[in-house]
Amino acid sequence: MSGPSLMDSLFQRTLEDLIKGLRQQLIGEQAFISKALEEIRKEIKSTDLSTKSTALLKLSYLSSLHFHDMAFASFHALEVLSSPRFSHKKIAYHAISLSFHDSTPVLLLITNHLRKDLTSTNEFEVSLSLQCLSRIANVDLARDLTPEIFTLLSSNKLYVRKRAVAVVLRVFEKYPDSVRVCFKRLVENLENYDPQILSAVVGVFCELACKDPRSYLPLAPEFYKILVDSKNNWVLIKVLKILAKLAPLEPRLAKRVVEPVCDHMRRTGAKSLLFECVRTVVTSLSEYDSAVRLAVGKVREFLVDEDPNLKYLGLQALSIVAPKHLWAVSENKEVVIKSLSDADPNIKIESLHLVMAMVSEHNVAEISRVLVNYALKADPEFCNEILNSILSTCSRNLYEIIVDFDWYVSLLGEMSRIPHCQKGEEIENQLIDIGLRVKEVRPELVRVARDLLIDPALLGNPFLHRVLSAAAWASGEYVEFSRNPLELMEALLQPRTSLLPPSIRAIYIQSAFKVLVFCLHTYLMQRESTTSSACPDNLPSGVSASVSYESFDGLSVENGGDAAVTHSLTSTSASMTDESIVNLLNLVEIALGPLLGSHDVEVQGRARNVLGFVDMTKLDLLNPSAQEDKGLERKGVEAYKTIELMHDAFSEELGPVSLTAQGKVPLPDGLMLKENLGDLEMICGDIELPSSNSFSFGSPYEEKVGVSFSNLQIKEDFEQSNESTSLLAEHRKRHGLYYLPSGKSEIISNDYPPANDPTSQGNVNDNSDDLAKLTEESLFPKKKPNHAKPRPVVVKLDEVDEKPIAMKKPEAKDDSLSGAVRDILLGSEDVIPTSSRSNLSGKPSSKRRGKEKQDTDPHVESKENLVDDGNPSSRRRKHHSHGKERRHKSPRKKNAEEREDNGQKEKEKSSHRHGRHKSRRRADELLNVSPQTPVIPDFLL
Amino acid sequence: MIHFVLLISRQGKVRLTKWYSPYSQKERTKVIRELSGVILARGPKLCNFVEWRGFKVVYKRYASLYFCMCIDQDDNELEILEIIHHYVEILDRYFGSVCELDLIFNFHKAYYILDELLIAGELQEPSKKTVARLIAAQDSLVETAKEQASSISNIIAQATK
Numbered sequence A: 001m002s003g004p005s006l007m008d009s010l011f012q013r014t015l016e017d018l019i020k021g022l023r024q025q026l027i028g029e030q031a032f033i034s035k036a037l038e039e040i041r042k043e044i045k046s047t048d049l050s051t052k053s054t055a056l057l058k059l060s061y062l063s064s065l066h067f068h069d070m071a072f073a074s075f076h077a078l079e080v081l082s083s084p085r086f087s088h089k090k091i092a093y094h095a096i097s098l099s100f101h102d103s104t105p106v107l108l109l110i111t112n113h114l115r116k117d118l119t120s121t122n123e124f125e126v127s128l129s130l131q132c133l134s135r136i137a138n139v140d141l142a143r144d145l146t147p148e149i150f151t152l153l154s155s156n157k158l159y160v161r162k163r164a165v166a167v168v169l170r171v172f173e174k175y176p177d178s179v180r181v182c183f184k185r186l187v188e189n190l191e192n193y194d195p196q197i198l199s200a201v202v203g204v205f206c207e208l209a210c211k212d213p214r215s216y217l218p219l220a221p222e223f224y225k226i227l228v229d230s231k232n233n234w235v236l237i238k239v240l241k242i243l244a245k246l247a248p249l250e251p252r253l254a255k256r257v258v259e260p261v262c263d264h265m266r267r268t269g270a271k272s273l274l275f276e277c278v279r280t281v282v283t284s285l286s287e288y289d290s291a292v293r294l295a296v297g298k299v300r301e302f303l304v305d306e307d308p309n310l311k312y313l314g315l316q317a318l319s320i321v322a323p324k325h326l327w328a329v330s331e332n333k334e335v336v337i338k339s340l341s342d343a344d345p346n347i348k349i350e351s352l353h354l355v356m357a358m359v360s361e362h363n364v365a366e367i368s369r370v371l372v373n374y375a376l377k378a379d380p381e382f383c384n385e386i387l388n389s390i391l392s393t394c395s396r397n398l399y400e401i402i403v404d405f406d407w408y409v410s411l412l413g414e415m416s417r418i419p420h421c422q423k424g425e426e427i428e429n430q431l432i433d434i435g436l437r438v439k440e441v442r443p444e445l446v447r448v449a450r451d452l453l454i455d456p457a458l459l460g461n462p463f464l465h466r467v468l469s470a471a472a473w474a475s476g477e478y479v480e481f482s483r484n485p486l487e488l489m490e491a492l493l494q495p496r497t498s499l500l501p502p503s504i505r506a507i508y509i510q511s512a513f514k515v516l517v518f519c520l521h522t523y524l525m526q527r528e529s530t531t532s533s534a535c536p537d538n539l540p541s542g543v544s545a546s547v548s549y550e551s552f553d554g555l556s557v558e559n560g561g562d563a564a565v566t567h568s569l570t571s572t573s574a575s576m577t578d579e580s581i582v583n584l585l586n587l588v589e590i591a592l593g594p595l596l597g598s599h600d601v602e603v604q605g606r607a608r609n610v611l612g613f614v615d616m617t618k619l620d621l622l623n624p625s626a627q628e629d630k631g632l633e634r635k636g637v638e639a640y641k642t643i644e645l646m647h648d649a650f651s652e653e654l655g656p657v658s659l660t661a662q663g664k665v666p667l668p669d670g671l672m673l674k675e676n677l678g679d680l681e682m683i684c685g686d687i688e689l690p691s692s693n694s695f696s697f698g699s700p701y702e703e704k705v706g707v708s709f710s711n712l713q714i715k716e717d718f719e720q721s722n723e724s725t726s727l728l729a730e731h732r733k734r735h736g737l738y739y740l741p742s743g744k745s746e747i748i749s750n751d752y753p754p755a756n757d758p759t760s761q762g763n764v765n766d767n768s769d770d771l772a773k774l775t776e777e778s779l780f781p782k783k784k785p786n787h788a789k790p791r792p793v794v795v796k797l798d799e800v801d802e803k804p805i806a807m808k809k810p811e812a813k814d815d816s817l818s819g820a821v822r823d824i825l826l827g828s829e830d831v832i833p834t835s836s837r838s839n840l841s842g843k844p845s846s847k848r849r850g851k852e853k854q855d856t857d858p859h860v861e862s863k864e865n866l867v868d869d870g871n872p873s874s875r876r877r878k879h880h881s882h883g884k885e886r887r888h889k890s891p892r893k894k895n896a897e898e899r900e901d902n903g904q905k906e907k908e909k910s911s912h913r914h915g916r917h918k919s920r921r922r923a924d925e926l927l928n929v930s931p932q933t934p935v936i937p938d939f940l941l
Numbered sequence B: 001m002i003h004f005v006l007l008i009s010r011q012g013k014v015r016l017t018k019w020y021s022p023y024s025q026k027e028r029t030k031v032i033r034e035l036s037g038v039i040l041a042r043g044p045k046l047c048n049f050v051e052w053r054g055f056k057v058v059y060k061r062y063a064s065l066y067f068c069m070c071i072d073q074d075d076n077e078l079e080i081l082e083i084i085h086h087y088v089e090i091l092d093r094y095f096g097s098v099c100e101l102d103l104i105f106n107f108h109k110a111y112y113i114l115d116e117l118l119i120a121g122e123l124q125e126p127s128k129k130t131v132a133r134l135i136a137a138q139d140s141l142v143e144t145a146k147e148q149a150s151s152i153s154n155i156i157a158q159a160t161k
Helices: A002-011 A015-024 A029-043 A049-066 A071-081 A086-099 A107-118 A123-136 A139-152 A158-174 A178-190 A195-211 A213-229 A233-249 A251-267 A271-284 A289-303 A308-321 A326-331 A333-339 A345-358 A364-377 A380-399 A405-416 A424-437 A439-454 A456-460 A462-477 A485-492 A495-499 A502-531 A538-550 A556-571 A578-597 A601-621 A624-628 A630-651 A677-696 A705-723 A725-751 A767-778 A798-802 A816-826 A831-837 A840-855 A858-867 A872-889 A901-913 A919-929 A935-940 B025-040 B077-095 B100-105 B107-117 B128-150 B152-159
Strands: B002-009 B014-019 B049-052 B055-062 B065-071
Touching: A015 A029, A015 A049, A015 B100, A015 B107, A029 A049, A049 A071, A049 A086, A049 B014, A049 B107, A071 A086, A071 A107, A086 A123, A086 B107, A086 B128, A107 A123, A107 A139, A123 A139, A123 A158, A123 B128, A139 A158, A139 A178, A158 A178, A158 A195, A158 A816, A178 A195, A178 A213, A178 A816, A195 A213, A195 A233, A195 A816, A213 A233, A213 A251, A213 A816, A233 A251, A233 A271, A251 A271, A251 A289, A271 A289, A271 A308, A271 B077, A289 A308, A289 A326, A308 A326, A308 A333, A308 A345, A308 B077, A326 A333, A326 A345, A333 A345, A345 A364, A345 A380, A345 B049, A364 A380, A364 A405, A380 A405, A380 A424, A405 A424, A405 A439, A424 A439, A424 A462, A439 A462, A439 A485, A456 A462, A456 A495, A462 A485, A462 A502, A485 A502, A485 A578, A495 A502, A502 A578, A502 A601, A502 A630, A578 A601, A601 A630, B002 B025, B014 B025, B014 B100, B014 B107, B025 B049, B025 B055, B025 B065, B055 B077, B065 B077, B077 B100, B077 B107, B077 B128, B100 B107, B107 B128
Parallel strands: none
Antiparallel strands: B002 B014, B002 B065, B049 B055, B055 B065
């Protein structure tokens, strides 16, 4: 046994050999490392501790720099730890803090080693184990070692004590009950004059206060004192951080603190301290104008400094102050704008945020113009950053700051043309959203959409496809505003659309369908008016037919009237001649014909729909004999009605729909969601019947191919939508607004009796109101469109749209750590919140509650007894009386305590005024006195 | 608090890592890959702060080494820069004009010095002199132990055990 061990230790590679070998790389890094690992695995099993520790050192090297797992060695690390030699311990501790984590199995075995070293006389060993504990502490370790830490907190070796202080933070975190034991000593250390100790304690409190500032409010006087007295910048920075957390909770503290902070700001030469002062002022003391002015002055110095760090921090400070003091930003406008072209992307982004903070209703146009110009020149990343912030700022709160939507829509169009633009999706959403919400903007929207669609170059940019799909949708949906639908049609069917992904291509085809129906409808209306005298028979039959179907849905009379209005509006700009219609139909056939073989079902299906429609109308309408031969007149009427029908279906107005709308639709009786869709047909038949009735009843010629075709299609639509409500919801979520028409009518048709079928209630002019009413009745109890005078109405759905705005109020989280701290400092958890908010008169009751709670909490007392050699009963008596003092306004006094009241009160006051005499006693006092939060101002003011 | 300290060479080689918050081995590799990509790509005259996953990373380049520290959002960046400088000065003093090779071959010493400086992610010892003194004291402890171990008599004692 001894032989190999000796050989091992004599010829073992040292760490240096390992590193040298790695650097020479004779056999490649990976190969070398795996060879070394093999050696290590062997060596680490050696009984000789030196060999073992060297192996461990090498292993931790490989683990920390080459990230090789060293979990297998965790037990060996413990073995090395038990070595009496300091150098071994050091290696072992290093390895352990590098590799151990909460679920390391041998963690249980380390407790005794740590305890032994924590009580060692060698301060470096103590320090090593503290260091290690700070890294690997878990609940058990923290609990078991709390007594040792407690002892070390008042060690007379400063070196040990400051480390113990730092470690306390981790122990508290893992095992909040240790607060009851250690907190008092920690607070005592706050009184220490040694800067190292003070720095450590303040660091701990800084971390603690970040998590739950309210619990540490009673310590404010101490922090204030440090702020005034300390000369150490490290300490001051931490104290400022603590005070910045506390000040917003206690206005009197803020008032008190603002002067010293300003003093530091004026005097200090250290930039880090200066910046901390500035940050404290802008985050927590922003009500104090003079302080803010001073801070902003310092920020300006930062901004014009050569050092990019200071510039960056200055911009950051400005963006903190911006929401409350916008003047600070506008005063530095030039610097901010200039920073937009800084070399550093971080600075650019900060200044962009600031610029966006300055945006208001009045300047949004100019600022956007400037920014878009910047975006044109900027690198792709920053360009998109700019676009993103414009988009999000402008759409904030439902386009709150936009007055001129025409401008905004054209800006969106312009933005999508910027070469680096990758925000297609967001632009798409906004274009559609605005189209739905703002009726007045639709003509402009169609114009912008047309410009986008008509440019064949844009089709080549995949980032723009989403924008184009929005443009296609808008131009189809609002085609009645188009100046030249034929041109739109050409744009929608241009050959380069083959570059589009199928899903967007399907939207193109659907829009083309809408445009086609619109054109045909216009053409028919035209022909009707010109040929009405020539063929008097044609018209009446057409009218009677449409009336016959209108009679089933009372409202479509308006619909027809409205269509006529639209027709007369557009006929001036786009008059349809026979020739143009023939061309149009031919174009559709040529463009969509090849798509019948498309692999994408959506594209293929829609193309087939359109072509079927074209076939039918072409046969019926444009056959010259059909127009003359009265025998075939029926067919013309047939086609006419189909077109009318489709037109009505498409001119149904869309509005925004609440995200939760689907959930509010009650599940229809008898609706069963089954996997076998064949079964569904029967179930859906019931629901579907009313809606399909409203279409088919209008046609006396149901058996005709054309009508049954269109009927079928509609039926399909409905079937699809009725198949499963949940499926539809998901589907709509994915495809957003394109599915609104069917979705909308489906939702309501599920809800409404057939007589009120909403597909026929649609009316282009009143529809948003109708929709509002409908949704109001069926979905939302309260819904008011926002009627702001100067700007167009933006339709809002109260529930959904406000949801993102109404922020969840952060709940006061009350984790066990802060609970324990409060228990110690205040005797109760609910004392502080009330006391800091309400004034004196509000306090007594909560004070009493707190006290009572502690009275009934023997656990606390027993814990304190464990560690406190003082007289616990007297302390508690004191405590009672202090609580009492606060309660002097309460009608429910307890006589037993009253007798001590006066003397105790004076004692307490004096101890607070001249607290310096005996630090020990003072700390004692603090614990007990601290429940009286109102005492703080006594001391402070 | 400081979540971790990294030393990365200009070529992207890791020279030292110290984690004050729990990260699994996998996360560590990922963090380093991500950050060295971001930091090494930054030009020389830019600011020393990088926003990263809701944290801030303060870095500074000394010769061929980047010293990086990851801190919370509301920590003081300038203070961290000072800590980094502080550490570099101490290393410089200890090794006598430190260079990357010193840190490569004495990686554990760089750790020990860092441990004197920072504990639990907080600055522990702002005095350079004290740190130097403490390190020297521990070194001498280690040295005496080593001498003992490597003395001939010790080896013989072991061999004949």
